[in-house]
Amino acid sequence: xxxxxxxxxxxxxxxxxxxxxxxxxxxxxxxxxxxxxxxxxxxxxxxxxxxxxxxxxxxxxxxxxxxxxxxxxxxxxxxxxxxxxxxxxxxxxxxxxxxxxxxxxxxxxxxxxxxxxxxxxxxxxxxxxxxxxxxxxxxxxxxxxxxxxxxxxxxxxxxxxxxxxxxxxxxxxxxxxxxxxxxxxxxxxxxxxxxxxxxxxxxxxxxxxxxxxxxxxxxxxxxxxxxxxxxxxxxxxxxxxxxxxxxxxxxxxxxxxxxxxxxxxxxxxxxxxxxxxxxxxxxxxxxxxxxxxxxxxxxxxxxxxxxxxxxxxxxxxxxxxxxxxxxxxxxxxxxxxxxxxxxxxxxxxxxxxxxxxxxxxxxxxxxxxxxxxxxxxxxxxxxxxxxxxxxxxxxxxxxxxxxxxxxxxxxxxxxxxxxxxxxxxxxxxxxxxxxxxxxxxxxxxxxxxxxxxxxxxxxxxxxxxxxxxxxxxxxxxxxxxxxxxxxxxxxxxxxxxxxxxxxxxxxxxxxxxxxxxxxxxxxxxxxxxxxxxxxxxxxxxxxxxxxxxxxxxxxxxxxxxxxxxxxxxxxxxxxxxxxxxxxxxxxxxxxxxxxxxxxxxxxxxxxxxxxxxxxxxxxxxxxxxxxxxxxxxxxxxxxxxxxxxxxxxxxxxxxxxxxxxxxxxxxxxxxxxxxxxxxxxxxxxxxxxxxxxxxxxxxxxxxxxxxxxxxxxxxxxxxxxxxxxxxxxxxxxxxxxxxxxxxxxxxx
Ligand code: GLN
Ligand code: ZN
Numbered sequence: 001x002x003x004x005x006x007x008x009x010x011x012x013x014x015x016x017x018x019x020x021x022x023x024x025x026x027x028x029x030x031x032x033x034x035x036x037x038x039x040x041x042x043x044x045x046x047x048x049x050x051x052x053x054x055x056x057x058x059x060x061x062x063x064x065x066x067x068x069x070x071x072x073x074x075x076x077x078x079x080x081x082x083x084x085x086x087x088x089x090x091x092x093x094x095x096x097x098x099x100x101x102x103x104x105x106x107x108x109x110x111x112x113x114x115x116x117x118x119x120x121x122x123x124x125x126x127x128x129x130x131x132x133x134x135x136x137x138x139x140x141x142x143x144x145x146x147x148x149x150x151x152x153x154x155x156x157x158x159x160x161x162x163x164x165x166x167x168x169x170x171x172x173x174x175x176x177x178x179x180x181x182x183x184x185x186x187x188x189x190x191x192x193x194x195x196x197x198x199x200x201x202x203x204x205x206x207x208x209x210x211x212x213x214x215x216x217x218x219x220x221x222x223x224x225x226x227x228x229x230x231x232x233x234x235x236x237x238x239x240x241x242x243x244x245x246x247x248x249x250x251x252x253x254x255x256x257x258x259x260x261x262x263x264x265x266x267x268x269x270x271x272x273x274x275x276x277x278x279x280x281x282x283x284x285x286x287x288x289x290x291x292x293x294x295x296x297x298x299x300x301x302x303x304x305x306x307x308x309x310x311x312x313x314x315x316x317x318x319x320x321x322x323x324x325x326x327x328x329x330x331x332x333x334x335x336x337x338x339x340x341x342x343x344x345x346x347x348x349x350x351x352x353x354x355x356x357x358x359x360x361x362x363x364x365x366x367x368x369x370x371x372x373x374x375x376x377x378x379x380x381x382x383x384x385x386x387x388x389x390x391x392x393x394x395x396x397x398x399x400x401x402x403x404x405x406x407x408x409x410x411x412x413x414x415x416x417x418x419x420x421x422x423x424x425x426x427x428x429x430x431x432x433x434x435x436x437x438x439x440x441x442x443x444x445x446x447x448x449x450x451x452x453x454x455x456x457x458x459x460x461x462x463x464x465x466x467x468x469x470x471x472x473x474x475x476x477x478x479x480x481x482x483x484x485x486x487x488x489x490x491x492x493x494x495x496x497x498x499x500x501x502x503x504x505x506x507x508x509x510x511x512x513x514x515x516x517x518x519x520x521x522x523x524x525x526x527x528x529x530x531x532x533x534x535x536x537x538x539x540x541x542x543x544x545x546x547x548x549x550x551x552x553x554x555x556x557x558x559x560x561x562x563x564x565x566x567x568x569x570x571x572x573x574x575x576x577x578x579x580x581x582x583x584x585x586x587x588x589x590x591x592x593x594x595x596x597x598x599x600x601x602x603x604x605x606x607x608x609x610x611x612x613x614x615x616x617x618x619x620x621x622x623x624x625x626x627x628x629x630x631x632x633x634x635x636x637x638x639x640x641x642x643x644x645x646x647x648x649x650x651x652x653x654x655x656x657x658x659x660x661x662x663x664x665x666x667x668x669x670x671x672x673x674x675x676x677x678x679x680x681x682x683x684x685x686x687x688x689x690x691x692x693x694x695x696x697x698x699x700x701x702x703x704x705x706x707x708x709x710x711x712x713x714x715x716x717x718x719x720x721x722x723x724x725x726x727x728x729x730x731x732x733x734x735x736x737x738x739x740x741x742x743x744x745x746x747x748x
Contacts, residue, residue, distance in 0.1 A: 001323045001372065003365045004293050005054045006210065006247060006269065007061035007163060007333025008045045009358050011518050013340050017041055018522040021064060025099065031092040038064065042148065043155050050156050052362035053369070056208055056245075059152035059160040060145045061333060064095075065102040065521045068127035068173065069115070071165045073098055075193055076141035079131045079177070081112050094142060102128055102521060116175070117520060121214060121250045122617055123300070123336055124527075124569065126520035130174030134181040138193040145197065149204055159207050166213035166246070167194050167231045172224065173215070184227050191231060195238035202241050208266075210245045211235075214332075216260050217251035217271070219619050225259055236264035245269060249295060249332035251617045252278040257285060267291035272313055273298045273331035279313055283320040292317060295331035296368065297361045302337060302515070302529060302571045304356045304389075305364045307371060307382040314372065328365055334358040338515035338526075351510050351531055354389040390575065395532035397507075404583045411590075412634035414666065416642050418692050421668060424643040428602065429555055434716070434730050435486040437695065439649050439671055440559040440605065441735035442476045442491035443744055452496060469493050470547060477551045483748050487603055488556045490548035492737065498561045498607060499569045500528060501540075506588055508534035509570070528570045530581060536588035539595050546599045557647065558596040558604040560589055563632040568610035579628035589636040597640050605647035606637055608665075609734075612653040626661045633665050645669065651697075651734045656684040663690055671695035673733040675707070679718045686722035694723060697733030699747050704739065706746045 011017045020037035023029040042062050049057045063070050072078065073094070082097060085105050089096040104114035115128040145162055152160035167190050171183045201209060213228065220228075235244065243266035252275025253260050260268055261282065268286075272279055272295050279294075286292060294317055296310040317326050341357040356364055367378045389395070414421060429435075451468050454460035460468075476491035495501040503509035509528045516524040541558060549556040563585040572581055589606065596604050611633075616625050637646045648665060651673035655662055662670065674681045674696040682696050696719050698712040712730075719728055736744050 001318075001369060002055040002291075002327045003053055003369060004056040004161075004245070004269070004327040004329040005049055005058055005334070005362065005365075006212075006249075006295075006299070006329055007058050007335050008049060009335050009337065009339050009518065010041060010045070010062045011339070011516060011524060012041050012044075013343055013514065015516055015524060017064070018524060021099075021522045025103070031095060034095070038062070039151065042151060046152050046155050046160070048359060049362060050158075052359070053366040054362060056161045056210075056327070057152065057156060058163045058210060058333075059148040061163045061335070062148060064098065066127050067163075068120075068130065068165060068170070069098065069102055070142070070144060071170050072101070072115075072128070072130045073142035074140070074145060074164075074197065075170075075190065076139040077130050077132070077136070077174075078141070079115070084110055085112065098142075119613055122613065122615070123250075124517075124519055124525065124613070125336060127173070130170065131177045132171075132174050132183050132186060133176075133178045136186050136189065138186075138190050140193055140196055140200075146200060146204060149201060149206060153205070159205060161208045161210055161245070162201055162206055163210045163212065164194075164197070166211045166215075167191060168224065168228045169213050169215040171227075184223060187227055187231060191234045192238075194231075195235060198235060198239040198242055202239060206242060208243045208245055210247050210269075211265075212247040212249075213260075214247070214249050216246075216248045216253060216256050217275075218617050220256060225256070228259060229263070232263040232265055243267070245291075245293060247293075249274075249299070251275055253282070254278070254618070257282060261285050261290065262287060265290075267293055267327065269293035269295060269327075269329060271295040271331045273300070276309075276313065279316060283317060286321065291325045291327060292321060293327035293329045295329050297328075297330040297356075297364050298574070299330040299332035299334050299361070300336045301574055302355050302357060303574050304354055304382070304385055305361070305368075306386050307364075307368060307379050308386070310368055311371065311379070314368065318372075328368055330361055330365070334361060336517060337361065338512065338517055340514075343514040344512055346513050348394075348510060350388075350392065350394060351529070353385055354531065355529075357515070392532075395508075395573075395575075397533040397535060400533035400535045400584055400587075403587060404580060407583060407587075407635060412631050412638055414638050414640075414642065418666060418668065421642045422693070425645050425668060428643045429645070431486050433725060434728055436730045437485060437487035437557065437671070438480075438489055438732055438748070439735045440489050440492050440557075440607070441495070441737035442489070442493070443739050443741050444493065444737040445741070448472060448493050452494075469544070473544065473548050474551055477548055477556075479745060480748075481552060481554065483745070485748065486554065488548070488552060488554050489559060490544055490556065492559060492735070494544055499566050500526075502561050502566060502589075503528035503530075503570065505536075505538070505540045506534055506585070507537055508532040508584070525569070530567075530570050530572050532573070534581065534584040534588055536591050540592050542592070542595050542599050545596060545601055549599075549601060555603050556601065558593075558601040560592055560596075560604065560606045560636075562606045562608035562611070562648070563589055563636055564614060564629045565608050565610040568614045579632070582628060582632040583635060586632040586635040590639050593637055593646075594639045597644050602643070603645045603647065604637075604640070605649060605671075606633065606667075607649045608633060609649065609651045609653075611650065611662075612655060612658060615658070626658060630661050630664045637667070647671065649734075655681065659684050659688045659690070663688065663692070667692060669693040669695060669729060671697065671729065671731050673697045675700045675715060675733050676702075679715055679722070682719055682722050690723070693727045693729060694719075695729030695731040698730060699732040701732050701734050701736055701739060704743050706743050 105112040245267040247269040249271040647669040648667040
């Protein structure tokens with residue numbers, strides 16, 4: 001029985017890779033120093049895996065920025081606009097071209113936009129989207145995979161397993177940049193390059209190669225299925241000497257099971273964390289030669305594995321296939337986990353015992369194998385830990401569970417329909433036609449961030465901190481009044497992050513000290529851990545908001561983060577359905593909404609920017625998710641009077657395909673990001689005859705650029721052709737926390 005790892009986090013326990021890349025970009029270190037850091041990290045990570053007893057240690061899972069971008073470099077998929085970079089750079093051409101594709105290139109009069117970036121399946125990891133033209137050529141371009149293979153072999157003194165994204169997933173995740181062709185048509189031109197890469201790896205001595213085809217867990221049409229079949233037929237024919245492991249993750253195979261199992265390859269990896277129920281069928285259908293790699297350890301979450309459950313799966317598989325044909329593995333690459341729990345020195349010791357980060361997950365694989373070989377003491381220890389967690393008084397709060405269990409339909413319903421509420425609200429607020437507002441945050445200057453840091457360290461007394469923040473709020477309120485905005489905000493200066501801020505004040509959340517996970521490029525996030533029943537023990541935003549309202553006679557909008565976004569950007573407990581946790585958070589937010597209303601706040605915004613990214617990968621699962629996600633939002637907001645106006649805000653995504661569910665949120669006003677797409681998004685709202693009020697963004701806050709009056713007017717005119725005038729608000733695309741004051745004031 002082999003232990004198979006699919007990928008290891010690359011940023012380093014101290015985020016060394018992030019720092020090295022950023023220093024290289026700002027020319028504080030040179031190319032040699034950058035490569036030195038990268039090689040050391042790779043070596044360290046390979047040795048950790050070897051020490052943990054991993055048999056199939058991945059290489060080429062390292063990346064300076066993103067593994068899809070690495071594939072584009074490997075396959076020579078470099079859009080023409082980047083050609084000038086090669087003659088412009090003075091340093092290492094390949095590295096600088098690579099970073100130019102990731103980040104754009106603005107130097108020496110050149111201004112080249114980066115590749116588009118988007119979310120990797122349903123994760124918060126972002127990849128760079130390959131761009132294809134009709135006459136796209138492919139050629140072996142970057143040598144990175146071979147260098148890493150040789151480096152790993154030298155370090156380990158045994159043969160590593162190179163990892164590649166499969167040809168069909170690679171094509172399907174890319175985009176046609178010209179009309180008149182389908183990117184799948186490029187497959188016959190692409191496959192010879194894959195074959196060349198595999199042959200070269202075989203020449204270097206590779207035995208196993210991991211080819212990731214996660215697209216196999218999604219709904220595929222006949223052409224896509226045929227493409228997968230023909231791709232692996234081709235690779236088998238041209239590189240018969242290599243053992244190919246096809247890797248699937250993030251969902252079950254469902255109707256693609258027969259296709260995946262019968263590919264002419266040596267092994268198939270399946271995700272048994274997301275889709276434990278698929279094992280029985282797959283075992284019955286597996287052909288006699290195939291190795292099955294069982295994804296038993298959760299690569300997407302931070303909980304200790306339940307060995308008892310994993311062993312049940314493992315035994316089933318062994319009794320059908322025999323030990324020789326089994327591999328045990330994490331469910332997916334460990335890229336999506338923080339690196340090492342040992343660095344959590346200040347985490348509550350009881351909670352820490354329930355967790356396993358990437359390094360600990362490797363130990364779990366080793367222990368599973370040892371238990372299988374007779375080390376029953378390890379199983380007993382695990383049972384003790386699992387029992388301790390499931391019975392912990394920290395997790396279970398009877399009142400919270402009872403309250404969530406007794407939610408009624410009327411709790412998710414405003415007293416009256418939108419038409420009636422709108423009349424009440426128009427009377428209450430007497431806002432002009434096209435009222436103006438912002439999305440919540442105002443510039444988080446270095447100064448503001450320093451106050452927070454000093455408060456945390458104890459270098460600033462809470463009272464003094466409060467005074468400073470209040471001053472900043474007052475400044476923001478005065479500026480908004482002078483600008484003549486209609487609905488003001490307090491500016492969110494007290495918040496580090498829109499999820500962390502609420503997590504820190506809610507019960508049931510824990511925070512890691514070093515639990516960084518790569519989000520994109522050098523950007524890492526530290527998601528909170530939701531370990532127990534969630535409730536609100538005290539007001540979270542009331543005093544700041546009330547203070548801000550006391551400074552002005554104009555309506556001031558309270559600002560909260562919605563239950564689905566809090567869930568989506570956290571590590572969520574795995575001992576109850578996500579919907580249950582969402583409802584608990586919803587009730588906590590509901591209490592805050594009601595408290596704000598009581599405190600005299602008459603407009604309240606609940607942000608849900610992440611509602612779209614939680615959408616399941618399979619079409620057939622989506623309605624269920626949308627049902628509870630919408631319900632959670634409505635539970636959060638429906639405790640208020642008709643005349644209290646509920647806003648929501650969404651950004652980062654296209655919402656066209658879930659428009660009816662956005663309407664079902666029944667927020668009185670929705671503000672959305674639309675300016676970059678020239679209001680394209682609004683067409684979906686118009687076609688659907690979206691009934692409630694909308695603020696389409698007219699100011700792209702992602703760049704320091706100040707939009708002209710004319711272009712904003714033009715965007716609004718377009719909006720008025722699509723939507724009833726009395727429903728339109730005027731606002732920026734998103735919060736302004738990353739902008740400077742000067743440009744913000746000018747744009748507003
Ligand atoms: N209210 C938040 C802000 O203004 C919204 C952020 C977001 O949509 N991502 O920063
Ligand atoms: Zn936003």
